[in-house]
Amino acid sequence: xxxxxxxxxxxxxxTGQSASVPVPAAAGGGPISHAIFRLARLHRMFAGQLLxxxxxxxxxxxxMMHLWELGPQRQTDLVRLLDSDAATMTRTVQxxxxxxxxxxxxxxxxxxxxxxxxxxxxxxLRREVEQSWSQLEDLVAAGLTADERTTALHTLERLxxxxxxxxxxxxxxxxx
Amino acid sequence: xxxxxxxxxxxxxxTGQSASVPVPAAAGGGPISHAIFRLARLHRMFAGQLLxxxxxxxxxxxxMMHLWELGPQRQTDLVRLLDSDAATMTRTVQxxxxxxxxxxxxxxxxxxxxxxxxxxxxxxLRREVEQSWSQLEDLVAAGLTADERTTALHTLERLxxxxxxxxxxxxxxxxx
DNA sequence: AACCGATGCCTGTCTGAACAAGTAAATATG
DNA sequence: CATATTTACTTGTTCAGACAGGCATCGGTT
Numbered sequence: 505x506x507x508x509x510x511x512x513x514x515x516x517x518x519t520g521q522s523a524s525v526p527v528p529a530a531a532g533g534g535p536i537s538h539a540i541f542r543l544a545r546l547h548r549m550f551a552g553q554l555l556x557x558x559x560x561x562x563x564x565x566x567x568m569m570h571l572w573e574l575g576p577q578r579q580t581d582l583v584r585l586l587d588s589d590a591a592t593m594t595r596t597v598q599x600x601x602x603x604x605x606x607x608x609x610x611x612x613x614x615x616x617x618x619x620x621x622x623x624x625x626x627x628x629l630r631r632e633v634e635q636s637w638s639q640l641e642d643l644v645a646a647g648l649t650a651d652e653r654t655t656a657l658h659t660l661e662r663l664x665x666x667x668x669x670x671x672x673x674x675x676x677x678x679x680x
Numbered sequence: 681x682x683x684x685x686x687x688x689x690x691x692x693x694x695t696g697q698s699a700s701v702p703v704p705a706a707a708g709g710g711p712i713s714h715a716i717f718r719l720a721r722l723h724r725m726f727a728g729q730l731l732x733x734x735x736x737x738x739x740x741x742x743x744m745m746h747l748w749e750l751g752p753q754r755q756t757d758l759v760r761l762l763d764s765d766a767a768t769m770t771r772t773v774q775x776x777x778x779x780x781x782x783x784x785x786x787x788x789x790x791x792x793x794x795x796x797x798x799x800x801x802x803x804x805l806r807r808e809v810e811q812s813w814s815q816l817e818d819l820v821a822a823g824l825t826a827d828e829r830t831t832a833l834h835t836l837e838r839l840x841x842x843x844x845x846x847x848x849x850x851x852x853x854x855x856x
Numbered sequence: 857a858a859c860c861g862a863t864g865c866c867t868g869t870c871t872g873a874a875c876a877a878g879t880a881a882a883t884a885t886g
Numbered sequence: 887c888a889t890a891t892t893t894a895c896t897t898g899t900t901c902a903g904a905c906a907g908g909c910a911t912c913g914g915t916t
Contacts, residue, residue: 534817539836544720546843616881616894641710643846644839659835660715663820667722670819792864792911
């Protein structure tokens with residue numbers, strides 16, 4: 505019971521939450537956290553359903569987008585670009601390779617590394633992927649004016665920046 | 681939609697993104713989606729690190745919070761409360777049981793169901809879990825006034841509502 | 857009573873994500 | 887040149903989440 509009631513006097517149960525958004529008091533201690541959690545979940549679910557149609561799993565499309573745009577990359581580069589994990593990238597690339605969307609070529613300058621490049625077959629997906637992203641964006645930002653979208657984006661980035669800073673801050677308990 | 685028109689758009693620069701937020705043009709087609717994605721990722725990571733200290737994995741704490749608050753529940757109830765999956769719940773409960781945080785008791789009225797209840801040992805975690813949630817909330821909303829927090833919460837809920845509505849909307853391509 | 861659909865739960869499979877550990881090559885250092 | 891150290895990648899393990907399928911029970915109907 506940190507602050508179950510925001511100072512602004514918002515009725516907890518009265519926030520017009522639809523039935524599909526169960527907000528038991530369990531989450532009262534972190535309303536924003538809980539909202540992020542739910543939004544992220546829904547968002548990911550939608551992304552998954554859009555991607556499923558084009559034969560990709562969530563996460564894979566990001567790899568492909570970077571490859572399409574930047575050309576062949578080493579796995580390390582992809583890891584850095586996506587802020588992902590080397591182990592995850594290894595397996596994701598393996599699955600993309602198995603699915604025929606990427607190919608591996610040994611790096612000419614480094615025997616440890618291999619260059620990942622999109623296959624011709626993959627380019628057929630590019631449009632659909634970009635379209636899906638636009639579609640998702642329209643879904644999530646439906647009914648928002650350009651101004652409101654900008655504001656929403658700022659809000660999200662503000663929250664993100666808080667976490668980014670906290671990660672870099674030594675006082676943070678979650679510091680790596 | 682179609683505002684993206686990323687076909688030739690080499691116009692990344694724009695939004696003055698900070699250095700720690702790699703926003704290659706790949707995400708230009710869905711800035712809000714991308715922001716949600718990144719925020720969620722960071723947020724989850726922090727939650728994971730906070731929870732790790734108290735021996736729980738992300739997701740498990742939600743189950744426990746509901747059990748602490750509502751008392752013994754059937755798995756189906758937990759699934760509905762968390763808007764989760766029956767299969768996932770089965771395994772999550774198994775792990776919580778194995779970890780000694782919950783116990784299973786056959787339902788007196790339904791031979792199919794069992795009641796999941798928190799163990800005495802689990803109650804020792806309750807405070808820490810709630811504290812972690814507060815801590816996470818403070819991290820993610822650091823530097824925001826009460827007003828700004830309310831606004832941020834509204835923004836998140838607005839986006840969520842858009843997705844919820846889209847899910848219910850027959851015109852939605854992502855309909856089940 | 858017999859049937860049948862709905863419900864509660866479980867298992868298998870596949871995916872991403874994270875952590876730990878290990879291999880091989882490149883690079884720096886002695 | 888020989889030895890560390892760093893880098894690139896792989897593998898193993900564990901977890902959540904989603905989907906498909908299966909089994910037992912419950913309920914309502916016939």
